[in-house]
Every structure is written in C-alpha cells, then in structure tokens.
C-alpha cells in the first residue's frame with residue numbers, strides 16, 4: 001500500500017489526485033534516482049487502479065486482499081504486466097533469457113496485449129521497468145501505442161536515467177518526478193528490512209538517497225568488516241571481496257570510491273591551510289578520474305586497488321567503523 005512507501009509523498013499525492021478525479025494519464029514516466037521507490041509506487045498504483053474494495057478506493061489506495069489486488073500482487077492478473085528483465089527472460093522469443101536490455105520482441109508482445117480490453121479490472125496496466133534500456137528499435141515500436149492507447153489502457157515507464165531515453169517517448173508521457181530519499185528515510189527502510197541500526201546508518205550515509213544502493217552498501221560493509229584499514233594489505237583484501245559479476249563489482253567499486261571521496265572531502269572542509277586544501281583537491285580529482293574509469297570498460301578491481309593504494313595514508317581514518 002502507498003503508506004509503505006517512504007519519502008515520496010509528493011509523487012503519491014499526485015497519483016491520488018488522478019485517482020480521485022478519475023482522470024488517469026494514459027502514459028506516465030516515473031523518473032528519479034535508482035532505489036527511490038518508483039517501481040514499487042508503480043505497482044501500488046496498479047493496485048489502486050483496479051482494487052474493488054470501496055473503503056480502500058475512497059482513500060485512493062488499495063486493500064491488498066480483494067481478488068484483483070491478490071492477482072496483481074502474485075503477478076497473474078490478466079490486465080497487468082510488469083515488464084523487467086526477469087519477466088522478459090520468460091517471454092516466448094529466441095534467447096529471451098540472454099537479453100540485457102528490454103528488446104523489440106518483448107515490446108511487440110506487450111503492445112499487442114495493450115490493444116485487448118481489460119478483462120477483470122477497470123484498467124489494463126503495463127509497467128516497463130528500466131525503460132531507458134530500450135534501444136531505438138524497441139522504443140520506436142512502443143511509440144504509437146503510448147500515443148493512442150485504448151481508453152482503459154495505462155502505460156507506466158520507469159527510469160532512473162531519463163536523459164538516456166528517446167525525446168519522442170518522453171514528450172508523450174506525463175512525467176512524475178521522485179525525490180532522492182533523505183539518509184534518515186533510507187536508514188529507516190533498511191531497518192525495516194532487518195539490517196541492524198549501525199550498519200543501516202553507515203550504508204544510508206554512503207548511498208546518496210537510494211535504497212537499492214544502500215542495500216548493496218550494507219552488504220559491502222559486511223564483506224569488508226574483517227579487513228583492517230590500517231594494514232598495507234587492505235586494498236587487496238577489499239578488492240578480493242568484490243562480486244564476481246562485472247556490473248555488481250562495478251557498483252561496489254564505485255561505492256567504495258564514493259566513500260573515499262566523501263572522506264577526502266571531509267578532510268578538505270577541515271583543512272587548516274591552503275596547501276593542504278590544494279593537496280586534497282588534487283586527490284579528489286584523482287578519485288573522480290577513477291570513478292569515470294570504473295564506469296568505462298576498465299577492470300573495477302584494478303581501479304579500486306590503485307585508488308586504495310594511493311590513499312593508504314588515510315584509509316584507516318576513512319574506513320574506520322564510525323566513519324563509514
């Protein structure tokens with residue numbers, strides 16, 4: 001239900017206004033930072049659109065227990081599709097499970113479905129997660145369907161990279177902007193997921209307002225908990241704890257570099273003279289360079305190891321339990 005989503009009151013109140021007015025934009029773009037709750041909100045909106053419980057509907061929310069709600073929650077409602085890579089992997093076309101972005105074959109299948117009328121619900125809802133991953137063929141195949149959908153059809157595109165989307169798609173959607181979550185809210189959400197308070201706080205502080213990033217951070221901190229930042233072997237120990245899969249390793253290395261940058265920035269703000277400030281500025285620029293390198297095709301472990309060797313004199317202070 002909507003009240004389970006923290007820190008997005010503005011976006012949610014806008015959705016409730018649409019529900020109260022009975023005027024729902026037929027193509028919407030939910031955008032904002034990764035892990036801000038966009039996909040979760042989109043699912044809840046789908047529930048609210050088709051919930052049959054009068055009391056819940058009055059508050060612009062859903063009951064979670066009527067047949068429509070339960071079928072949507074279980075992913076078996078005939079009028080509801082949540083298209084992400086996991087769903088795409090189950091779709092009937094060649095090599096579906098190998099695709100790393102939303103492809104045109106998947107779009108052809110869901111657009112065909114979008115033309116059928118709702119069977120059980122008032123609305124048919126198709127959510128496309130990570131919509132920016134559609135390349136031009138897929139995006140172009142989608143275009144005319146979001147332009148003139150049947151009256152009971154609602155499209156919701158979800159993205160954390162709005163700038164990477166085709167302007168023609170964006171211009172046809174009603175945009176709903178999600179906030180970066182305050183650290184305290186992220187901490188609260190991690191707490192509700194079972195993380196202990198101190199690790200939730202450290203992870204939230206490193207995550208820049210994103211719950212999914214904070215979860216990764218909490219796991220990363222747990223993994224390097226045994227490594228002693230005062231020791232020369234620290235860089236190798238940290239790097240040996242990076243995930244085996246490249247995208248995860250890249251995210252973790254990037255997170256560790258963020259922690260370094262935050263630590264150096266902290267020293268900079270407390271520096272006693274210009275010389276120290278200049279020195280720290282040069283070091284911060286280097287970290288930015290390493291961050292760009294991690295985003296490109298350079299090995300994340302190589303980059304992180306190099307960075308941690310360069311910051312050997314301050315690693316202990318920065319990675320000390322209380323700081324990170």
Ligand SMILES: [Zn+2]
Pocket residue numbers: 050051052053056062063064065066067068069070
């Ligand atoms: Zn319901």
